[in-house]
Each structure stands twice: as structure tokens, then as C-alpha cells.
Amino acid sequence: MTLKARDLGLFAAMVVVLAMVGMFQSWQLAVTILNMSLISAIMALGVNMQWGYAGLFNVGIMGFTAVGGLAVVLIAQPPVTEAWAAGGLGILLGLMLGVATILAAAIVYKRMPPSKLRGAAIIAVIILGYLVTSQIFGPAKRAVQAVNPAAEGYLGGLGLPVILAWPVGAVFAAGVAWVVGKVSLGLRSDYLAIATLGISEIVIAVLKHERWLARGVNNVTGIDRPVPRPVDLRPQPWVESLADTLGWTPAQTAAILSGLGYSVLFLIVLALLIWLAERALNSPWGRMMRAIRDNETSARAMGKNVTRRHLNIFVLGSATCGLAGAMMVSMDGQLTPGSYEPLRFTFLIWVMVIVGGSGNNWGSVLGAFVIWFLWVQVEPAGRWFMDLVTSGMADSSTLRQHLLDSAAYMRLLTMGIALLLMLRFAPRGLIPER
Amino acid sequence: MEPLNALVSVTNFMLIPALAYGSQLALGALGITLIYSILRFAHFAHGDTMALGTAGVIGGTFYLQAQGVSIAPLPTALLAIPFGMVVMIGYLLAADRLVYSYYRRVKAKPLIFVMASLGVMFVTNGITRLLMGVGETRFEDGERFLFTVREFRDFTGLAEGMALRSAQALTIITALVVMVILFWFLNRTRAGKSMRAYSDNEDLALLSGINPERVVLITWVITGMLLVLAGTLYGLDKGFRPFNYFQLLLPMFAAAILGGLGSPLGAIVGAYVVAFAELGVTYAWRRVFTYLMPEGLEPTSMMQILPVDYKFAVTFAILVIVLLFRPTGIFKGKVI
Numbered sequence: 001m002t003l004k005a006r007d008l009g010l011f012a013a014m015v016v017v018l019a020m021v022g023m024f025q026s027w028q029l030a031v032t033i034l035n036m037s038l039i040s041a042i043m044a045l046g047v048n049m050q051w052g053y054a055g056l057f058n059v060g061i062m063g064f065t066a067v068g069g070l071a072v073v074l075i076a077q078p079p080v081t082e083a084w085a086a087g088g089l090g091i092l093l094g095l096m097l098g099v100a101t102i103l104a105a106a107i108v109y110k111r112m113p114p115s116k117l118r119g120a121a122i123i124a125v126i127i128l129g130y131l132v133t134s135q136i137f138g139p140a141k142r143a144v145q146a147v148n149p150a151a152e153g154y155l156g157g158l159g160l161p162v163i164l165a166w167p168v169g170a171v172f173a174a175g176v177a178w179v180v181g182k183v184s185l186g187l188r189s190d191y192l193a194i195a196t197l198g199i200s201e202i203v204i205a206v207l208k209h210e211r212w213l214a215r216g217v218n219n220v221t222g223i224d225r226p227v228p229r230p231v232d233l234r235p236q237p238w239v240e241s242l243a244d245t246l247g248w249t250p251a252q253t254a255a256i257l258s259g260l261g262y263s264v265l266f267l268i269v270l271a272l273l274i275w276l277a278e279r280a281l282n283s284p285w286g287r288m289m290r291a292i293r294d295n296e297t298s299a300r301a302m303g304k305n306v307t308r309r310h311l312n313i314f315v316l317g318s319a320t321c322g323l324a325g326a327m328m329v330s331m332d333g334q335l336t337p338g339s340y341e342p343l344r345f346t347f348l349i350w351v352m353v354i355v356g357g358s359g360n361n362w363g364s365v366l367g368a369f370v371i372w373f374l375w376v377q378v379e380p381a382g383r384w385f386m387d388l389v390t391s392g393m394a395d396s397s398t399l400r401q402h403l404l405d406s407a408a409y410m411r412l413l414t415m416g417i418a419l420l421l422m423l424r425f426a427p428r429g430l431i432p433e434r
Numbered sequence: 435m436e437p438l439n440a441l442v443s444v445t446n447f448m449l450i451p452a453l454a455y456g457s458q459l460a461l462g463a464l465g466i467t468l469i470y471s472i473l474r475f476a477h478f479a480h481g482d483t484m485a486l487g488t489a490g491v492i493g494g495t496f497y498l499q500a501q502g503v504s505i506a507p508l509p510t511a512l513l514a515i516p517f518g519m520v521v522m523i524g525y526l527l528a529a530d531r532l533v534y535s536y537y538r539r540v541k542a543k544p545l546i547f548v549m550a551s552l553g554v555m556f557v558t559n560g561i562t563r564l565l566m567g568v569g570e571t572r573f574e575d576g577e578r579f580l581f582t583v584r585e586f587r588d589f590t591g592l593a594e595g596m597a598l599r600s601a602q603a604l605t606i607i608t609a610l611v612v613m614v615i616l617f618w619f620l621n622r623t624r625a626g627k628s629m630r631a632y633s634d635n636e637d638l639a640l641l642s643g644i645n646p647e648r649v650v651l652i653t654w655v656i657t658g659m660l661l662v663l664a665g666t667l668y669g670l671d672k673g674f675r676p677f678n679y680f681q682l683l684l685p686m687f688a689a690a691i692l693g694g695l696g697s698p699l700g701a702i703v704g705a706y707v708v709a710f711a712e713l714g715v716t717y718a719w720r721r722v723f724t725y726l727m728p729e730g731l732e733p734t735s736m737m738q739i740l741p742v743d744y745k746f747a748v749t750f751a752i753l754v755i756v757l758l759f760r761p762t763g764i765f766k767g768k769v770i
Binding site: 055057059130183184187188189190191193194195197198199201202205206208209342343347350351354403405406409410411412413414415416417419420423424427 | 475476478532533536544545546548549550552553554555556557558559560561563564565567680681683684687688691739741743744746747749750753754757758761
């Protein structure tokens with residue numbers, strides 16, 4: 001599908017706006033907005049695959065991005081040999097026993113005829129499995145967490161190049177999505193929404209609580225970066241001369257260059273994904289997906305396995321979100337489970353897809369840029385607005401102080417109103433599906 | 435072996451909190467189920483509207499406290515509930531008029547409604563945080579305990595103590611009363627019957643002259659009252675933090691689905707099952723078993739199946755089991 005002149009105009013306007021941020025605020029901010037917009041665009045692409053192509057409602061985007069982020073830690077961090085010696089084997093064995101328990105329960109369920117005995121057998125298997133697992137897993141976990149808890153206390157990763165973590169993050173998210181989709185697809189359409197809402201809360205709870213895995217709320221910091229850090233760039237002679245020419249400080253120049261390095265990487269990934277997504281959407285497969293979305297019953301009558309196709313696309317879309325999550329963690333250089341908030345990571349992405357135009361890949365990308373820009377800029381704008389509204393009050397007025405303090409929440413309000421207005425008056429979004 | 439002490443311990447740390455929590459969930463889940471059966475969509479803004487309603491009650495409470503009004507030993511918040519209800523019902527009706535009614539008119543797909551409720555959720559969330567901030571607000575006053583651990587020990591002479599917080603007692607009693615009234619309303623009154631008819635078969639209900647807009651209006655009014663009650667009781671019990679209310683969404687939905695979406699009785703049963711499962715699985719049973727086991731065989735571990743951080747995992751597990759084995763819920767709810 002080609003972009004029309006109007007769509008190109010919208011993208012051009014976005015570029016101008018970002019350039020204005022660079023000129024009037026700072027170029028560093030412009031690069032930061034650009035990078036997060038690119039990542040958000042990839043998340044929005046994933047959601048658009050699910051919602052725009054197939055009409056699947058995923059409210060667990062936060063969980064899939066967090067799982068992708070976990071992959072970065074597990075791939076790029078150096079292994080903590082001491083911790084592996086202390087309890088690595090026990091943890092692996094414990095995890096395997098846990099899986100074996102679930103498999104055993106499933107086998108009992110499949111093999112035995114339905115009866116009260118079967119229920120009792122399943123419960124017995126689960127209890128026995130739980131007791132054995134916790135006997136092995138518990139001590140191993142404590143041993144690992146006791147290894148140098150101030151800086152480590154976890155198993156570490158594989159010490160591989162960080163860029164590898166991106167596809168692995170996608171695979172992780174795909175795995176989680178497969179399990180969730182298997183359970184809840186094929187049922188009433190809003191069950192998927194509730195199931196994904198649940199799994200995302202659980203993923204975050206696991207990340208926060210299992211310290212042996214990725215240090216939990218203690219955060220993993222200083223993760224390897226795929227591009228040179230500003231600190232390494234700064235002493236380079238060419239950076240200094242560039243700084244001189246542009247009239248910026250060397251520190252600023254280094255930060256911007258490092259950020260632009262990410263932008264290039266992200267742009268490559270985004271371009272690749274859009275190319276693939278567009279090819280898929282305009283292939284027989286894409287037409288089949290849209291046919292299913294528009295009329296499930298007739299698609300079924302044509303012999304399409306709707307539930308299977310839904311599972312396909314759900315896994316694909318979630319994998320894309322996982323990829324974006326991994327990219328985000330490798331950009332920040334840290335995994336902070338405490339910072340994952342559903343409003344920011346799930347619902348904001350939804351606003352991007354709806355505003356941009358569901359069913360249209362370019363629309364999602366544009367939506368991501370517009371909404372992320374607003375998200376960043378509404379807070380200072382809100383503060384200014386509140387300042388204006390309350391300027392008649394005395395400086396010591398508690399109401400004025402309260403309103404100024406809570407200006408940060410203006411962004412939620414703005415996003416909600418943007419979503420509602422778009423949904424009502426322009427449900428096809430900025431760049432509609434064609 | 436001291437079974438009596440064990441019983442007291444279980445009651446104190448598990449049964450009472452679970453009953454209170456279950457009652458709060460039940461009031462919320464009833465709203466979800468009502469909206470589902472009348473308006474036919476999953477109301478994602480439920481948790482956040484509950485927070486906003488509670489914020490209204492808290493505002494009223496602070497005003498009353500400033501005026502020196504008090505109904506000690508009962509918490510002042512009870513007096514402010516009607517005010518909160520008015521605010522909440524007004525807000526819900528405004529949301530219906532501005533947002534949902536359009537989609538009803540164009541007969542949009544259920545998922546579009548859900549999406550719209552997401553937008554309402556965002557807006558509500560923003561308003562609540564503008565008003566209250568993100569921190570915890572406590573607004574419980576009056577007598578904190580019906581009886582304290584010490585009083586109970588002195589009275590019974592048992593080693594193990596038990597306390598009953600007034601917020602918990604209030605919650606359980608209020609929930610019971612509200613449920614009775616709600617069932618009376620649904621089964622005995624003309625408006626309630628028209629609601630049930632509309633939920634069972636929309637076409638037949640329309641044919642027999644039931645006004646759909648009136649049914650929708652009543653649904654929002656009832657939901658608003660339930661939300662304010664649930665939110666206020668939850669806030670009295672555990673303190674008010676907007677994010678906690680958002681997180682209640684999952685257990686409330688789990689309760690409604692477990693009971694069977696669209697079945698009020700199911701929502702109540704589901705809520706108590708979810709509450710007892712959450713607390714039972716994350717409760718450290720060591721104390722109880724120390725009393726129960728013969729001497730020398732006391733457990734050495736905490737006897738806690740899962741850490742408290744995983745209470746959502748319990749809710750989710752229940753949800754998964756229901757979806758796998760009985761997607762219509764315990765009391766056959768609506769099937770597509």
C-alpha cells in the first residue's frame with residue numbers, strides 16, 4: 001500500500017514539530033522523544049496486528065514488553081559464576097520439576113476417565129509436585145540471592161552481545177502469548193482482554209519478586225549497550241571538533257550522537273517490521289485475516305480455522321511488543337520492574353493505535369509519534385496552564401499549590417479525551433485503513 | 435494440640451479479612467455483572483470510577499470533619515456516602531450521555547464499547563489523581579476496633595488473640611444488607627423485573643413496552659451506588675490509593691466470570707471464592723499448624739504456598755481454570 005500525499009504531509013508535519021522541539025527546547029530532548037517514539041511505534045505495530053488485522057483486544061502489552069526486557073538481562077549480563085555454583089543447578093532443577101508437575105497433571109487429566117478419582121489424582125499430583133519443587137527450589141533460590149546481594153544476588157545472564165537479546169525478547173513474549181492465547185482465544189471476545197490484563201500483572205509481579213532472576217526491585221543497571229555510551233564518545237577528538245562547529249558543549253554532543261546511534265538501529269528495525277507487516281497484510285494471508293475480522297462466521301464457513309489464525313496473529317503481535325520491550329531496556333541500559341505501569345505501557349499504546357488509525361501500519365507509526373510527543377509535552381503545558389488558571393490566587397494558597405503539584409496528571413486526562421474524541425468522531429484514525 | 439487457638443488464629447488472620455475483602459469485591463463485581471447483562475460490555479473503567487466515587491466520599495468526609503460533625507463511634511465517611519453517590523451517579527450518567535449512548539445508537543460492536551470505557555478510564559483516572567494525588571489517603575475515624583486482641587485475650591483467656599476492626603464488621607454487614615435489597619429489587623419491583631427482562635431478551639422486552647433508556651439509567655444508578663459503597667468500604671479497610679482501585683479490576687472481573695457473567699448471585703459467590711483463595715494461598719499457615727500438630731511435630735517453614743506479591747497469580751489461576759473448564763461460570767451466565 002502506498003502513502004497518499006496527505007499522509008506524507010502528516011509525517012512531514014511531525015518531523016517539523018520534532019525539529020521545533022530541537023530548536024526551541026533542546027536537541028537532546030528531540031532525540032529522546034524520537035527514540036521513544038520509534039520504540040512506541042514498534043509496540044503500536046504489534047498491537048495494530050492484533051487489533052487492526054484481527055480484532056483481538058490485548059490489554060497486557062505491559063507484560064509482553066517487560067518479558068522482552070527480561071531477555072536483555074538474561075542475554076547480555078555476564079553470568080554470576082558464584083551464584084551459579086551456589087544454587088544454579090537447584091534453580092534449574094526446580095523449574096524443570098515445576099513444569100513436570102504441570103505436565104503430569106495434564107497427562108492425568110487426559111488419560112483418566114472423568115470421575116471423582118481423577119480430580120483427586122490431579123490434586124494429589126499437584127500437591128506432591130509442589131512440595132518436591134519447593135524443597136529443591138527454595139534453598140537454591142535463597143543461596144543465589146545471598147551471593148553478594150548488594151550488587152548481584154542473581155544468576156546473571158549469558159554474557160552474549162546485547163543485540164541478540166532483541167529477537168530473544170520477541171521469542172519470550174511469543175511464548176507467553178501462546179499460553180495466554182491457547183487458554184482464552186476461541187471464547188467470548190472480552191475474555192482475552194481480561195486474561196491479558198491478568199498475565200501482565202503477573203509478569204510484573206514475577207519480575208519484582210524473583211530476585212534470583214533479575215534482581216527484582218533492586219533493578220539491574222549498567223547493561224551493555226549496542227552503541228557507544230556518551231561517556232566513551234566525549235573524549236574522541238572528532239566529537240570535540242563537531243561540538244565546536246555546532247556550538248554545543250562536548251557532553252551534549254556526545255549524548256545526542258549516542259542517542260542518534262539508537263535512532264538508526266531502531267529505524268532499521270522499524271523499517272524491516274513495516275516492510276514485513278505490509279507484505280503480510282497484502283498477501284492472501286492478510287486478506288484472510290481481515291475477512292475473519294470482518295465476519296467470523298462466513299470465514300468459518302469458508303473453512304478457515306478462526307481460533308488457530310487468531311492464535312497466530314496474537315503470538316506475532318505480542319512478539320513485536322516483546323521486541324520493542326527489549327529495545328527499550330537496552331536503550332535505558334537498565335531493567336526497572338517498578339517502573340512498568342499499565343497506564344503508560346498498555347493503555348497509552350492503545351491510544352496511539354486508535355488515534356493513528358487501526359488497521360493501518362503507517363497510521364500506528366504516526367499515532368505513536370503524535371501521542372508520545374503529547375505525552376512528553378503535556379506535562380509542562382499542564383503546569384503552564386495551571387499556573388495561568390491559578391495566577392489570581394495568592395502564592396501561599398493551598399489550592400493553587402495542589403493544582404500545580406497535580407498538573408502531571410493532566411496527561412492522563414488529555415490522553416483519555418483524545419482517545420474518546422477520536423473514537424467518536426474519527427474512528428478510522430489519522431491515516432485510515434484502505 | 436490446641437484446636438481452639440488454631441481456630442481463633444485462622445479467623446483473625448484469614449477468615450475475617452477474606453470475608454471483608456470478598457464483600458468489597460462482591461459489591462464491585464455486582465456492578466460489572468449488571469453492566470454486562472444490560473449494556474453488554476465489559477466495563478473497564480470500573481476500578482477507576484470506584485476510585486473517583488470514593489474520592490467524592492473522602493471529600494465529603496473531610497468537609498464534615500472540618501465542620502465538627504461526627505457520628506462516633508462510626509466513621510464519618512458513612513455520612514458522606516450519599517454525597518459520594520450523588521457525585522458518582524452524576525458522573526456515570528454524564529459518561530453514558532457523552533460516550534456510551536452514541537455507540538448504543540449506532541449498535542457498535544461490544545469491543546468498541548470496551549475501548550470507549552478505556553477512554554473513560556483514562557479520564558477518570560486523571561480526574562481522581564488531580565483531586566487526590568497518587569499517595570495514600572486515610573479517612574477512617576471513629577472507633578477503630580469493635581474489640582482488640584487484648585480485650586479478646588482477657589475475655590476468653592486464650593493464648594491466641596483476635597481483633598475485629600470496625601471497618602471490617604461494617605463491610606460485612608453493609609454488603610449483606612445491600613445484597614438483600616438488590617435481590618429484592620431485581621425480583622420484586624417493576625423496575626427490577628424490567629431489567630431482568632431486558633437482560634434476558636432485548637427484543638421481547640422492547641416489544642412489551644420496556645423503555646431501554648430507562649433500564650440503562652437504572653443500571654447506572656445502581657452501579658454507581660454499589661461502586662461508592664464498595665470503594666468506601668475498601669478505603670476504610672485498607673486506605674485509599676488510586677492505583678489499588680485500578681488493580682481491583684482483575685479480581686472483580688475474575689469474580690464476575692467465575693460466577694457467570696450476567697448472574698448477580700454468581701458475582702457474589704465468585705467474589706468470596708476469589709477472596710478466600712487469594713488469602714488462603716498467600717497466608718502463612720505456620721501458626722495454625724503449630725497449634726494443630728502434636729508436640730514435636732510443629733512445622734518449621736512458614737507453610738505459605740505463595741508469597742503475598744503473587745495474589746494476582748491466584749486470581750489469574752482461578753480465571754484460567756474457569757476459562758478452560760467452564761467458560762460460562764458456576765451459574766451459567768450469558769453465552770455468546
